[in-house]
Amino acid sequence: MVIQFDFNILHLNINSVINKGFELQKILNEANYDIVLISETKLTSSRPIKQFQNSKYNELFYNRPNNEFGLLGGGLLVYIKNGLKITKQKISSTLFEYIFIQVDIHGVLVNLILSYKPPNQKNELYLEELDNLIFSLDSNIPLFVIGDLNMESAINENFIEFLSNQSLINFMIEPTRTKTRFFKDKLLRKTKISNLDVILHNSNLIEDTLTIECPFSDHNFIAAKIKFSKVKAENKFIQGRNLSGKNICLIIEEISKINFLNVESISCIDTQWCTFKTEIQKILDKIAPIKEFKIKSKDMFPWFDDELLYITHCRDSAYKTFARDKQNGLNYALFYYWKHEFKRQYEQKMIKYFESKTMYDFKNSKKFWEFYSTHIKIKSDKTQKINFTNEISFNGTNADTIPKISELFNFFFTSIKSDSVTDHDDCSNFCDQFFDQLIDNGKIKANIFKFKPVSETDVVEQLDRLAESSGAGYDGIPTKILKCASQYITKLLCVIFNKCLSDGKIPDDFKIAVVTPLYKNKGAIDDINNYRGISVLSPIAKVFEKLLYKQIYAYFIQNKLI
Known part of the structure; x- marks a missing residue:
């Protein structure tokens, strides 16, 4: 049948x-x-x-x-x-x-x-x-x-x-x-x-x-x-970890039990980092495994009360009457009144709604912004990702499957380079000549800049400065966990960073960014040139980068180069 x-x-x-x-x-x-x-x-x-x-x-x-x-x-x-x-x-x-x-x-x-x-x-x-x-x-x-x-x-x-x-x-x-x-x-x-x-x-x-x-x-x-066969509406889901207060406490407790002495003795920097990362990930997967969370429907118009519903009805009724006889001035005047009354009341009720709320009504400032931003246009609005295409093209190459599209985006973003015609050797020679001239003129001492070992205090300072809302990056370790567990992981991170400085090498994970293509809201949606990449580095890589920046900046200040 x-x-x-x-x-x-x-x-x-x-x-x-x-x-x-x-x-x-x-x-x-x-x-x-x-x-x-x-x-x-x-x-x-x-x-x-x-x-x-x-x-x-x-x-x-x-x-x-x-x-x-x-x-x-x-x-x-x-x-x-x-x-x-x-x-x-x-x-x-x-x-x-x-x-x-x-x-x-x-x-x-x-x-x-x-x-x-x-x-x-x-x-x-x-x-x-x-x-x-x-x-x-x-x-x-x-x-x-x-x-x-x-x-x-x-x-x-x-x-x-x-x-x-x-x-x-x-x-x-x-x-x-x-x-x-x-x-x-x-x-x-x-x-x-x-x-x-x-x-x-x-x-x-x-x-x-x-x-x-x-x-x-x-x-x-x-x-x-x-x-056709009826399509049942499916809920939208996102993947993530349940980092509730209770789970964070359990995760930190488990991290405190890890014996990092064995990790410190590893000679290979990549193996050392991967061992540390794996230990943290095991605990995360045990207590807060990655799972799908249902996206709940949001009431985008909570200020819409019975009074505004009545005004809406009056506006629409007046519009219908006016549409049937647009030459009737009274009909237009009535429609005009209810139209502007709706706009006035709508804006007034929305303002009163936000004025009566505090950050605590939205759990935190991020939740407040998430709601408030739906009613204003912001430059960084990422909601246009809903228009993402099923096909993309670049230099005559077409991609129509998720793996192929990902590969094409990866090739495109990694192929973007400066328009400068100066090569690496020219830049190196320019720097050498510039600093030689400063030394000859006596403006700086004839000493070679070297990175100094970082201290645990420096590492803690940079960990504290990380924004909790920043992405986990390629290693998958949430920033919130790194900040909360800083007293237990700082010593090992300090060892890893100093080994990077002494060996002149950094773990491969530090070089990898998670890139999300974002449509520029102009031009053909299937043209790859109309996308820009949003890169998310590992929070640990950011900490190391800040530590290096701090030493370089201090050298430039000391020698009055900036």
């Missing part, structure tokens, strides 16, 4: 998602859709996007672009339920607005395009771009094109010809937008219904479509029910 399951897609031209984050989260949390598509978000790269994220979905953003005339486009947003496998994706880097994804639904591949055509864009040029995009896809895979095309789909000849050429059918028959205008000179009210929002498909997978009136947009929701 074949059992059919529903796969549901929802689309809305939201006419600006700004100040509608609460309504959007309500749809995502309460409605049961596998993919939610939002057009005309009017989001720009300067807007924070965390408040539009949802723990049940992964998100893809296309920010509102500028054209050569300074006019703005719409902006797109795609929500994909956790558990859905995205095999390919591409986000437009031009004024032709689209987000393309290829979804694997229980072994069946489906291509989906969300697109928006601004009213001022010529129909012929837009359809030509859309035609080229569709032509680049595998025609054997079922295709869905959904969005607001700002064309009357039933009568536009170019659009009808486009559908015929691509073997597409528009499954949206009902009007998706109703607009009423009042003509004072004729005392006549005219209502125009239009079918601007479309669901195009080239196969027979759509079982049903419907429109639903939206209280906060002049467009209706459009939805499609597709014959």
Whole structure:
């Protein structure tokens, strides 16, 4: 017996998602859709996007672009339920607005395009771009094109010809937008219904479509029910260790029992370091093993109370009345009042909410910042990692699997070098000549700089200065553990550091950084040149680096070189 399951897609031209984050989260949390598509978000790269994220979905953003005339486009947003496998994706880097994804639904591949055509864009040029995009896809895979095309789909000849050429059918028959205008000179009210929002498909997978009136947009929701197996929403997880206060105490207690005398006697610096690292890692894995932690849903709008809900209802009702008769000044005045009242109350309640909170309400300052940063745009915002591509290219080489993508990123970041034409020998000769000249002029003594052995006091000082929030690095030892266990590990670390100085060699682990590619929020997402690497070194390597810096800096100060 074949059992059919529903796969549901929802689309809305939201006419600006700004100040509608609460309504959007309500749809995502309460409605049961596998993919939610939002057009005309009017989001720009300067807007924070965390408040539009949802723990049940992964998100893809296309920010509102500028054209050569300074006019703005719409902006797109795609929500994909956790558990859905995205095999390919591409986000437009031009004024032709689209987000393309290829979804694997229980072994069946489906291509989906969300697109928006601004009213001022010529129909012929837009359809030509859309035609080229569709032509680049595998025609054997079922295709869905959904969005607001700002064309009357039933009568536009170019659009009808486009559908015929691509073997597409528009499954949206009902009007998706109703607009009423009042003509004072004729005392006549005219209502125009239009079918601007479309669901195009080239196969027979759509079982049903419907429109639903939206209280906060002049467009209706459009939805499609597709014959697929239902995808159960999966929770998002991150990997980490449970470094609670109790576990940290247990870890430190175990570290205090380690006999480091055997480690101190090892002659090879790499073996010595690896033995120390392994002993610490064994304790960590025993007491706080790496495991997956479920990411809990966050209430991004805790100040949204009953009063604000009522004002939201009044604003949306007034907008609907105004949209039916835009020539009526009273309707506009009422809508204008509720719109600005909502904005005033929203900002006022948000400010009062934060004013009433202390750091203790968020457990610590990091938790407070994690919440507060969702409502402001910061330069270091890493939330755009959600747009990470499934394919990357560099110098004609394409990578489409995780291992290959990692290798290509590693090759790219390690191949970046200075544009200087000066080689290592030239630099060495310049330094020798510069210091010889200083010695000849009597500005510095003719002594050769040498690193001095470091003391345990120096090591403790640098360990204390490490930020607990810094990453563990390649060795996997959390900074918090190093700081808390400093009295038990300082002596051995001092031995390791001094051996590095005497042997002129450092452990290989000190040279390795964990690099995370971060999209620059501009340019094609599949172009590797549009990424920068965020490097995380081992905290122990940072301590050693600071100890060396301290001695070099002291030498420069002593000889008045800086």
